Amino acid sequence: VLKLALIGFGFVAQGLAEILLHRSDELRANLGFSAQIVAVATRSRGSLYRPDGLVIDELFTAIHQGRLDQYPDVVGLERGWDTMRMIRESSADVVIEATPSNFQTGQPALDYCHAALDAGKHLVMANKGPLVVAYHDLVTHARQAGRQLRFEATVMAGTPTIHVGTSALAGCHISEARGILNGTTNYILTQMESGMSYAEALAQAQKLGYAEADPSADVDGWDAAAKALILAAALFNSQMTLADFSVKGISGITLDNVQSARTRGERWKLVARVTPAGGSVQPVCLPISDPLANVMRATNAVTYTTDHLGDVTLIGPGAGRSQTGFGLLADLLEIHRAG
Amino acid sequence: VLKLALIGFGFVAQGLAEILLHRSDELRANLGFSAQIVAVATRSRGSLYRPDGLVIDELFTAIHQGRLDQYPDVVGLERGWDTMRMIRESSADVVIEATPSNFQTGQPALDYCHAALDAGKHLVMANKGPLVVAYHDLVTHARQAGRQLRFEATVMAGTPTIHVGTSALAGCHISEARGILNGTTNYILTQMESGMSYAEALAQAQKLGYAEADPSADVDGWDAAAKALILAAALFNSQMTLADFSVKGISGITLDNVQSARTRGERWKLVARVTPAGGSVQPVCLPISDPLANVMRATNAVTYTTDHLGDVTLIGPGAGRSQTGFGLLADLLEIHRAG
Numbered sequence: 160v161l162k163l164a165l166i167g168f169g170f171v172a173q174g175l176a177e178i179l180l181h182r183s184d185e186l187r188a189n190l191g192f193s194a195q196i197v198a199v200a201t202r203s204r205g206s207l208y209r210p211d212g213l214v215i216d217e218l219f220t221a222i223h224q225g226r227l228d229q230y231p232d233v234v235g236l237e238r239g240w241d242t243m244r245m246i247r248e249s250s251a252d253v254v255i256e257a258t259p260s261n262f263q264t265g266q267p268a269l270d271y272c273h274a275a276l277d278a279g280k281h282l283v284m285a286n287k288g289p290l291v292v293a294y295h296d297l298v299t300h301a302r303q304a305g306r307q308l309r310f311e312a313t314v315m316a317g318t319p320t321i322h323v324g325t326s327a328l329a330g331c332h333i334s335e336a337r338g339i340l341n342g343t344t345n346y347i348l349t350q351m352e353s354g355m356s357y358a359e360a361l362a363q364a365q366k367l368g369y370a371e372a373d374p375s376a377d378v379d380g381w382d383a384a385a386k387a388l389i390l391a392a393a394l395f396n397s398q399m400t401l402a403d404f405s406v407k408g409i410s411g412i413t414l415d416n417v418q419s420a421r422t423r424g425e426r427w428k429l430v431a432r433v434t435p436a437g438g439s440v441q442p443v444c445l446p447i448s449d450p451l452a453n454v455m456r457a458t459n460a461v462t463y464t465t466d467h468l469g470d471v472t473l474i475g476p477g478a479g480r481s482q483t484g485f486g487l488l489a490d491l492l493e494i495h496r497a498g
Numbered sequence: 499v500l501k502l503a504l505i506g507f508g509f510v511a512q513g514l515a516e517i518l519l520h521r522s523d524e525l526r527a528n529l530g531f532s533a534q535i536v537a538v539a540t541r542s543r544g545s546l547y548r549p550d551g552l553v554i555d556e557l558f559t560a561i562h563q564g565r566l567d568q569y570p571d572v573v574g575l576e577r578g579w580d581t582m583r584m585i586r587e588s589s590a591d592v593v594i595e596a597t598p599s600n601f602q603t604g605q606p607a608l609d610y611c612h613a614a615l616d617a618g619k620h621l622v623m624a625n626k627g628p629l630v631v632a633y634h635d636l637v638t639h640a641r642q643a644g645r646q647l648r649f650e651a652t653v654m655a656g657t658p659t660i661h662v663g664t665s666a667l668a669g670c671h672i673s674e675a676r677g678i679l680n681g682t683t684n685y686i687l688t689q690m691e692s693g694m695s696y697a698e699a700l701a702q703a704q705k706l707g708y709a710e711a712d713p714s715a716d717v718d719g720w721d722a723a724a725k726a727l728i729l730a731a732a733l734f735n736s737q738m739t740l741a742d743f744s745v746k747g748i749s750g751i752t753l754d755n756v757q758s759a760r761t762r763g764e765r766w767k768l769v770a771r772v773t774p775a776g777g778s779v780q781p782v783c784l785p786i787s788d789p790l791a792n793v794m795r796a797t798n799a800v801t802y803t804t805d806h807l808g809d810v811t812l813i814g815p816g817a818g819r820s821q822t823g824f825g826l827l828a829d830l831l832e833i834h835r836a837g
Contacts, residue, residue: 473662
């Protein structure tokens with residue numbers, strides 16, 4: 160049984176908990192996999208630790224009431240440990256870092272990550288911040304600690320982008336990855352194609368929960384750039400920082416641009432591109448024959464250009480609760496296989 | 499060092515040999531993988547065995563002169579062993595079955611496959627025949643023998659179709675796979691869209707080497723059905739035989755059908771579909787918003803419908819020398835990882 164500590168219990172960690180709640184029998188029977196949540200630490204909604212495991216149903220009941228403190232009293236339950244203590248002193252085998260991203264400092268998550276590896280725990284990331292700031296430090300630390308560092312959920316949610324690029328295509332030389340890595344901007348561009356203005360489409364994306372109240376990380380291209388940076392590091396061992404990326408968002412794209420591309424049989428997409436030499440995120444007018452041109456709404460996609468296979472394209476969800484939760488599960492399954 | 503016996507030395511086995519010839523340093527440095535061809539057996543072009551390894555350059559020189567007999571005399575070389583003796587008595591760790599497919603009996607390859615497993619060798623298939631006829635027998639035999647049976651190259655060449663469906667998406671429940679699994683028919687339909695008649699497009703596909711002189715396995719849908727059957731067996735442990743498939747080819751599709759679909763914003767594609775309950779191959783008129791509708795020329799694609807992720811689509815080559823050779827390499831890398 161793999162024992163898990165969840166750092167952060169938002170959307171994504173809840174997506175994983177939900178899968179574990181509903182699919183544990185199937186995962187055990189088909190894959191011999193079994194996991195138990197022993198710790199949950201949040202910044203403002205309390206924290207719980209129980210070496211014999213927390214009941215997922217009760218976690219949901221408590222969090223829906225607003226705070227983990229609502230979790231019932233049971234033998235062996237500890238309340239209120241701070242996150243660092245949870246990482247250092249809990250009996251978890253794996254720390255799942257799912258707190259909000261900070262692309263400038265990676266903090267406080269970056270400290271949590273190093274502490275988890277110091278404590279001899281595997282590390283599974285949903286949070287891009289620490290990887291954007293310190294990918295190579297973390298990889299080196301994990302190697303020295305003899306523990307796994309995995310981050311499938313950070314790029315295209317649970318679509319197996321990292322897995323395909325680094326494992327399924329391991330025998331290929333990948334020279335370039337091009338992708339639509341941000342769902343909000345792709346949704347906006349899709350809506351503009353049916354006549355909506357940029358402002359209307361953005362408002363709708365916000366209403367549907369795709370875009371944040373402050374949509375700048377999405378529409379200015381930085382969310383896509385962060386994902387592209389992680390992908391480049393994983394594929395090419397690239398040392399790029401976000402500052403090395405040429406980044407341009409979609410706010411300059413007019414309804415007129417979109418409509419006139421359409422009459423030419425083309426489509427504007429926010430394309431992230433990385434090679435061993437560098438990376439960019441910018442709106443590109445693609446011919447409709449490009450697989451990326453046909454990726455609509457909040458769906459994401461990546462095309463790997465390879466030596467032996469030519470282009471291989473993977474299309475799948477780029478966001479969502481169960482979709483991103485599955486990315487965490489996929490990493491846990493890899494840890495299970497290796498262990 | 500993984501020692502390989504190649505059964506059949508056509509297009510696909512040569513594709514693998516070429517990759518091993520040019521990429522062995524890279525594969526060793528990056529993945530710790532190293533392989534050596536110790537045996538090559540063909541039905542009409544001779545056979546060679548050398549426990550210390552055959553020189554790939556010399557194999558190509560010999561086969562380009564028409565027969566493996568042209569291979570130079572070297573210490574330890576054995577010539578003219580028949581295929582069964584090669585499988586049973588050579589020191590190979592892995593037998594690579596790359597002879598032509600027979601969908602009725604699977605023979606003679608099926609006997610080779612069982613002999614390889616009996617001899618304690620891993621089995622890597624490029625040949626669909628034995629899997630179409632006896633998938634479950636072979637899986638059972640491999641399990642009993644404690645050896646691996648792998649077949650990435652049989653579906654969409656080296657595009658990691660099997661790997662994604664069975665490994666990357668292992669934690670998902672896949673309810674359906676829909677795909678364009680035959681390059682020849684997709685090429686023909688693509689050409690018809692630009693005004694070519696079915697007969698002209700078929701002739702061009704033959705000229706380009708996509709279609710055989712007898713194109714019936716392609717155009718009547720049986721090649722796609724064989725691949726779909728293998729995929730269904732791998733994904734669902736399905737017990738279907740080819741006779742259980744509802745199969746219809748593209749020969750009834752007229753230029754008029756193609757053009758009028760186009761005016762409606764739709765495209766005819768030969769779609770293979772499998773679920774745990776059954777399978778079919780038939781021409782389907784897809785809306786242009788379907789990722790499969792935008793797969794053109796000899797490219798192939800598959801869409802997996804899953805619980806946690808919704809639809810995940812993989813697009814890549816469906817044929818080709820290095821493309822299929824890479825499928826064999828990918829299986830060898832998995833054997834290397836497990837070993």
